[in-house]
Structure formats: structure tokens, C-alpha cells
Amino acid sequence: MATFDGYPRPDGPAGVRNYVAVVPTSVAASAVAEAIADRATENVRATPHQMGIDPPKAAREQIERTLAGVGRNPNVGATLVVSLGPETIDADVIADEIAGTGRAVETLSIREAGGTAATVDTGVALARELWDGIANARREERDASELVFGVECGGSDTTSGIASNPAVGAACDRLVRDGGTASFSETPEFIGAEHILADRCVDDETREQLLARVERRESAAQLMGVDLRGAQPTPGNQDGGLTTIEEKSLGAIAKGxxxxxxxxxxxxxxxxxxxxxxxxDTPGYDIESVVGKVAGGAQIVAFTTGRGSTTGNPLAPVIKVTGNPKTADRLASNMDLDASTIIDGESIDAVGERVYETLLEVASGARTAAEQRRLEEFAINELQPNELAERRGNA
Amino acid sequence: MKGVILDDRGLHMAHADNVVTAIADLDAGMEIASEEATIELVEDVPFGHKIALTSIDPGDTIVKYGEPIGAAVESIEPGEWVHTHNCESARGRGDRSTDDGEVA
Incomplete structure (x- = not known):
């Protein structure tokens, strides 16, 4: 059986990293959270974001679910939740959710701590204490079935559908064979390929849910009286040879x-x-989409790119795979795997095996290009007014 | 790789496809031979972009991966570059919505 060396957790699958997360509840605490992580110790990571302090109910629930999910991710050994003060997004609610995992969690309020400088000082001390509590954790051999593998594509071009996505898809097939979970998202990029996904759904309920979610994303464009072409494919996708959303989607779904x-x-x-x-079900914005899957429990991510992307994540290692030979050369220092060999004749299966081996190595501690360079983008999907209206209508 | 490579220049992903994908920067006048016919490029086509294999009428479906990826908006001759100037998506077209909310 395939295995990796991970950090055992009391309540579920092992982590592939062992971090203290410093999680701000809103934009008002993001800078403080970053300062705490910078000044604490090596294994402390902040998740700064731009969400406001008083969002509408459905938006608030999505933000809370995301922040709690981040703290519950197996890569997080302990969490410090930082807020401005009493806010709509409640630090205690998030902390309670995280505490349910049996892992340590602390909260800190800028107003109660006496301002930003005092909060950073107190936060650094708390983060160091939390680290001391998990610093003795040691990796153990774990079954690959404990892995939740998030896959994402960004900066797509024609090679994404030909090479990098099918190669990562072959790695997903291997992990699923070995008992694990693979997940991809970006619902707008199912449009034009949803019939293929629908045919692969295990039952009618899943099929109906999938088609309803694609319809919702497509009708959002229709409600606004615009077409998707301004945004999908993006101008960069078009430069890379992708003409329509259907063509992009048919390539995109190969990564699963x-x-x-x-x-x-x-x-x-x-x-x-x-x-x-x-x-x-996520929007097509890469950073938000990766964060959604990490909050959903993905310990490790593969990110395919044609034109080149350098993005990472604070808490989950992101493996970069390109199928474009020019990008493999020009952005070599930001890429982990070159799948462009598929265009020269290497089989998708052979490259998929390389991706899977890399997945297990990175899960066991090998550092990705994005980790080496501390590229750690983080953003939360904010529900838009039309989405909020629809959810109220459904309530 | 899925598909068939033609003359080290074009990738024909599925038998039903009426386009091939350039796997190198190609110049006008170059030829690509498929089982059915040999086409000559009427213009330069960059890496990753598509070339018509057959004559395509306005409204005809453009097929890649064996699946529809859009429709031609003008006549396209074999060897022509196929992209946003002559091929449009059929999906997510709120601009085609009529006043009563139905989508044309």
C-alpha cells in the first residue's frame, strides 16, 4: 500500500505539516495576525484576508465555516484566533469549532489586549506557547487513504487540457484507488463539460446537485445580462489558445x-x-478556490498551470505542474513538475505516476517551490449580492 | 498523450474533431496531413492554437476532444486559424437573453 509520513492527529487523518495557524476574524485583525506570525517562530502561519467585520448572515456563515475549517485542517496543530473585539464574526464560535478536534486553540481581542502593539506582543507569546505544545510531534508512517488531495488549475492554456491536467488526473486516480480523497472545484469551469461529469456521478441525487450548481453559476451571467466571454476564458487563456468556456472546461475537468x-x-x-x-462548488478564482478546499480538509494541493502561476497557501503545500514547455523553462524555479514531456510522447500514465510519487514525498515533508519561497496567498470567497438574494429566497 | 500527432505540428485529439491544435509555432504555407486530407496553413498559427481541418459553415459546431466547444460565426476554410474571431461559445450567454428572461 502507498504510505506517507505524517503527523498523527487525535480526531482524524494525519497532517502533512505541523503549524500553528494565526487566524484573523476580519480584515481589521489581518495585519496584526501577520505581525504575530512574522515575529513568533518558524512554524507559525497567518491567514490574513479581506472580509469585513459585519457581513450579512449567509456571507458570515461562509466566512465562519472557512475560518473554522482552516483551524481544523490536519496540517494545523494549534490555532490562535485574533479579532478586533466583539464582532459579528465571533472568535469564540470559531475557536469552539476548532476545539472540537481536540487540538489547542486560543483567542485574542485587539480591543481587550490594549491595541495593536500590545496584541502583537501577547499574540507572539501565545503563538510560541502553542508551538511548544505541538513541537514534539513526530512523523509516523500513515496510509495514503488518509490524504485529501485538492487539485486546482490556473493560468490555463491549451497545454492544461492536453498535458498537466490529465497527468494530475492520473495521480487522482491512483490516490482514489489507494482509498484516499481527491477534490476539484471551480464550478464555472464545468460549463460545457457538465454532461461528462454528470454521466460519472454515482447516483441521481449527486447528478441533480451537480447540474443545479452549474446552472446557478451560468444563470448568474444571464441575470446580469452579460455573457461569460469577458471573464471566461480570461484574456490570458485566450492568448494561450483557449477560445471558449466549453474548451477550457473540457480541459479543466481532466485534472480530476x-x-x-x-x-x-x-x-x-x-x-x-x-x-x-x-x-x-467554488468560484473560478484560484486563491479562493484553493482556500475553500484547504478549509474543507485538503492537506495537500496540486496546481496545474500553462501560462505560469506562482501561488501557494499558508497551510497546505501546493505542487506546481506545468504542461507548457516554455513555462517549464522560464518559470523553472516556481515549478515542481514538468508534464510537457507528454507533448513529446511520454505517456500520461507515466507522468501521473511521477505526480503521485511527488504527492507522497511532499506529504512526507519534501518542500515545494512555493513553500521554499514562502508564497502563501490566502483569500476567502465572499458571497455576492445576487447569491445572497438567492439564498434568502431559498430559506 | 490522447490523440494523434500529425507531422510533429498538429495534435488531433479525437477522431470527430474538425480542428487540430498546433504543438509548435507554425507558419503560413506549412502542411499538415491527416488520414483524410492534407491542409496548408493560410496564416501563421501560434503554439496551442487551433487550425480548421475541414470547411466549416457559419453556425457549424467546432469539435475538439470529440465534444462541441462552440460554433463558427463565419465560413472557415481548411488551414485557417480558429479562435475568438471566428468561433463563439454557446454557453453563459446572458447577452442573448430576451426581455422576458428566456435565453435565446
Whole structure:
């Protein structure tokens, strides 16, 4: 059986990293959270974001689910939640959710601590204490079935559908065969390929949910009286040879492999352990989409790119795979795997095996290009007014 | 790789496809031979972009991966570059919505 060396957790799958997360509840605490992480110790990571302090109810629930999910991710050994003060997004609610994992969590309020400088001082001390509590954790051999593998594509071009996505898809197939979970998202990029995904759904309920979510994303464009072409494919995608959203989608879904679709979950909702291929309903914005899957429990991510992307994540290692030979050369220092050999004749299966081996190595501690350079983008999907209106209508 | 490489220049992903993908920067006048016919490029086509294999009428479906990826908006001759100037998506077209909310 395939294995990796991970950090055992009391309540579920092992982590592939062992971090203290410093989680701000709103933009008002983001700078303080970053300052705490910078000044604490090596293994402390902040998740700064731009969400406001008083969002509408449905938006608040999505933000809270995301922040709690981040703290519950197996890569996080302990969490410090930082708030401005009493806010709509409640630090205690988030902390309680995280505490349910049996892992340590602390909260800190800028108003109660006496301002930003005092909060940073107190926060650094708290983060160091939390680190001391998890610093003795040691990696143990764990079964690959404990892995939740998030896959993402960004800066797509024609090679994404030809090389990098099918190669990562072949790695997803291997992980699913070995009992793990693979997840891809970005619902707007199912448009034009949803019939293929629908045919692969395990039951009618999953199929109906999938088609309803695609319809919702497509009708959003229709409600606004615009077409998707301004945004999908992006101007960069078009330069790279992608003409329509259908063409982009047909290439994009290849990154999930070929196994049955076992379910579709909401943004940042928990992904099942040992669940096979499960989709997540997210927007097409890469950073938000990666964060949604990390909040859903993905310990490790593969990110395919044609034109080149350098993005990472504070808490989950992001493996970069390109199928474009020019990008493999020009952005070599930001790439982990070159799948462009597929265009020269290497089989998708052979490159998929390389991706899977890299996945297990990175899960066991090998550092990705994005980790080496501390590229740690973080953003939360904010529900838009039309989405909020629709959710009120459904309530 | 899925598909068939033609003359080290074009990738034909599926048998039903009426386009091939350039796997190098190609110049006008170059030829690509498929099982059915040999086409000559009427213009330069960059790496990753598509070339028509057959004559395509306005409204005809453009097929890649064996699946529809859009429709031609003008006549396209074999060897022509196929992209946003002559091929449009059929999906997410709020600009085609009529006043009563139905989508044309």
C-alpha cells in the first residue's frame, strides 16, 4: 500500500505539516495576525484576508465555516484566533469549532489586549506557547487513504487540457484507488463539460446537485445580462489558445481523473475522508478556490498551470505542474513538475505516476517551490449580492 | 498523450474533431496531413492554437476532444486559424437573453 509520513492527529487523518495557524476574524485583525506570525517562530502561519467585520448572515456563515475549517485542517496543530473585539464574526464560535478536534486553540481581542502593539506582543507569546505544545510531534508512517488531495488549475492554456491536467488526473486516480480523497472545484469551469461529469456521478441525487450548481453559476451571467466571454476564458487563456468556456472546461475537468463523482459539497464544507472523487462548488478564482478546499480538509494541493502561476497557501503545500514547455523553462524555479514531456510522447500514465510519487514525498515533508519561497496567498470567497438574494429566497 | 500527432505540428485529439491544435509555432504555407486530407496553413498559427481541418459553415459546431466547444460565426476554410474571431461559445450567454428572461 502507498504510505506517507505524517503527523498523527487525535480526531482524524494525519497532517502533512505541523503549524500553528494565526487566524484573523476580519480584515481589521489581518495585519496584526501577520505581525504575530512574522515575529513568533518558524512554524507559525497567518491567514490574513479581506472580509469585513459585519457581513450579512449567509456571507458570515461562509466566512465562519472557512475560518473554522482552516483551524481544523490536519496540517494545523494549534490555532490562535485574533479579532478586533466583539464582532459579528465571533472568535469564540470559531475557536469552539476548532476545539472540537481536540487540538489547542486560543483567542485574542485587539480591543481587550490594549491595541495593536500590545496584541502583537501577547499574540507572539501565545503563538510560541502553542508551538511548544505541538513541537514534539513526530512523523509516523500513515496510509495514503488518509490524504485529501485538492487539485486546482490556473493560468490555463491549451497545454492544461492536453498535458498537466490529465497527468494530475492520473495521480487522482491512483490516490482514489489507494482509498484516499481527491477534490476539484471551480464550478464555472464545468460549463460545457457538465454532461461528462454528470454521466460519472454515482447516483441521481449527486447528478441533480451537480447540474443545479452549474446552472446557478451560468444563470448568474444571464441575470446580469452579460455573457461569460469577458471573464471566461480570461484574456490570458485566450492568448494561450483557449477560445471558449466549453474548451477550457473540457480541459479543466481532466485534472480530476476518471473515477466516479461521489458527491459535491459547498464552498469550504468538509470533504469526506476516504471519499474518492468529490467536487466542491467554488468560484473560478484560484486563491479562493484553493482556500475553500484547504478549509474543507485538503492537506495537500496540486496546481496545474500553462501560462505560469506562482501561488501557494499558508497551510497546505501546493505542487506546481506545468504542461507548457516554455513555462517549464522560464518559470523553472516556481515549478515542481514538468508534464510537457507528454507533448513529446511520454505517456500520461507515466507522468501521473511521477505526480503521485511527488504527492507522497511532499506529504512526507519534501518542500515545494512555493513553500521554499514562502508564497502563501490566502483569500476567502465572499458571497455576492445576487447569491445572497438567492439564498434568502431559498430559506 | 490522447490523440494523434500529425507531422510533429498538429495534435488531433479525437477522431470527430474538425480542428487540430498546433504543438509548435507554425507558419503560413506549412502542411499538415491527416488520414483524410492534407491542409496548408493560410496564416501563421501560434503554439496551442487551433487550425480548421475541414470547411466549416457559419453556425457549424467546432469539435475538439470529440465534444462541441462552440460554433463558427463565419465560413472557415481548411488551414485557417480558429479562435475568438471566428468561433463563439454557446454557453453563459446572458447577452442573448430576451426581455422576458428566456435565453435565446
Amino acid at each position: 481523473g476518471t473515477t466516479p463523482v461521489r458527491g459535491i459539497v459547498d464552498y469550504a464544507e468538509s470533504l469526506p475522508i476516504g471519499g474518492g472523487l468529490v467536487l466542491m
